Amino acid sequence: MLDFFRQFISFIPPALVPLALLAIALLLVAPLGLFAFNFLAIKTLFEELRKIFQDIFKLIIPKKWDSAKTLIWLSVFSWAMSLPTRSFVQSFIAFCGWLLLIPGIHWLMHEEKKIKEFLTIEKILIAPWITGALICFFLFATPESLPGIMVISWPIVSAIIAALPKFIKSGPAYKVPDPPVRQDLIIMVLFNLLLSCWIQLCYSTQVWLAQYPSFQADDLTNSSFVVKTPSNESAVSQGFDILRQAETALKDSLQGQSWSQVERWLLNFDDRIRDLNEQIIDRLPPKAENAYWQVEGRVLPGEYNVQLFAVWKGPSSDNLGYHLAKTCQISQGVPVDRTPWQTLSPVGSASPNTQVDTATVSCEPVTKRIKGQPDMAQ
Incomplete structure (x- = not known):
């Protein structure tokens, strides 16, 4: 082997021997360097993934047992346990899951500062309306349909949820809100009642149009709340x-x-x-x-x-x-001429032609x- 290496070197000009040795060294070291680079890249990737998962776990894992996240995870556990069951048992476990999920989400929207800031629009926290939507979905929705009563009752239920904390003080104990707060509550309740009435009118109008389709062809230019859309202009x-x-x-x-x-x-x-x-x-x-x-x-x-x-x-x-x-x-x-078989006629009758x-x-x-x-x- 040594003789073969000497013969190989003898064919190379003396001036190119250092370059040849450097090329051989690079060929031997390059795979090691590429492997090291890949190893470092993979290690960096896993480090980043570990940080991401740590942040996710910090976000979803409750820091204490009495928290909103605990209720949400219990509701997820109830849902998972209801999957292998059937009939009444499945409905009961799913019912318990909803009883845990709704207060858990409502609590989370008030507990997490960033979520609360995100859900605050013009100093109005819309969390009660989200909770109200979940309650109405839980009470009225079915696997087959979403009934109109679910949407109609949503503003009223949300107004009640938003107003309840104003009547409770620490203790807990009942209290009468101050006059400025009472005024805000009255405006909020009346606004939500008006919204429910408009939603009810929308559903009633759909029923009327189904039973009285000719209404769509009527002249509605003087109406204060009905506007013809391009889809029914040609009714x-x-x-x-x-x-x-x-x-x-x-x-x-x-x-x-x-x-x-x-x-x-x-x-x-x-x-x-x-x-x-x-x-x-x-x-x-x-x-x-x-x-x-x-x-x-x-x-x-x-x-x-x-x-x-x-x-x-x-x-x-x-x-x-x-x-x-x-x-x-x-x-x-x-x-039209009479047919040939009508040519025979009694005496005194009309002519056969x-x-x-x-x-x-x-x-x-x-x-x-x-x-x-x-x-x-x-």
Whole structure:
């Protein structure tokens, strides 16, 4: 091995021998240096992670047993214990977890200075409203839905939570707040009651619009609290559907009929329109507003023009309500020859080639909303 090394050196010019030895030394030391660098980098990384975890543990681990963090961890433990259980036992353990979680979070928002400062807006601590939201969720929420009563009662419950400390002094004992504090409490309670009323109005409006969809097509420009959004600007009154069905029923009754049959049908027009009203209202989707719609009509002068009305008799922006109208023309169509098998006729009857005039019904588009009730005297 030594002879081989000498032979290798003999091939290298004497001036390059130091450089060759330095290159060999670097090749041998570089892996060691890279390993040392990687080791130091990994060590630094673990040191940083250790500091991060230490800060996290300081943040979440309670320093004493009687603290908000203790209640929160007990609620987490209750939730974990409820997972393997079923039925009543699971519900009971989860119920206990909520009883620990709500006061724990409320206590934490008052105990931790940084959290309290973060939740203070214009010198008003919003922690009671967060606690109130948790209480309402606990009392009313279900796995299937979030009922409206949960949101409606939230401002009232939050106001009670915010007001209770003002009536308690150290001891604990009951006390009457000072006059300035009483004034603030009254304003706060009234504000939250007003907020609950507005939330209730929002839910009631959704129910009204579901039962009375034609309200969306009404004129709401004079309303003090209802504003039309772009999504319901193109809302259409149900009266349009009613008149379209009335047109279809009218064509089914008269289209293709002989002219004498049309005249007999129009002779009893009032009875026909009452039957038509019952048929159309029964076909409508079941909604509360159906009781306020009525189909009316009249025969205009001439051969023959029928005017149909969809009359809204329910509440609207106009005290007299409104109506929609559609005019249909009934005219004589192209005569139709009798069929060959009708050529045999008794003596004295009409000629076998007698032609029968049939009726043709064509209707105009539905008019826009017309304020008031239709004038049937015209």
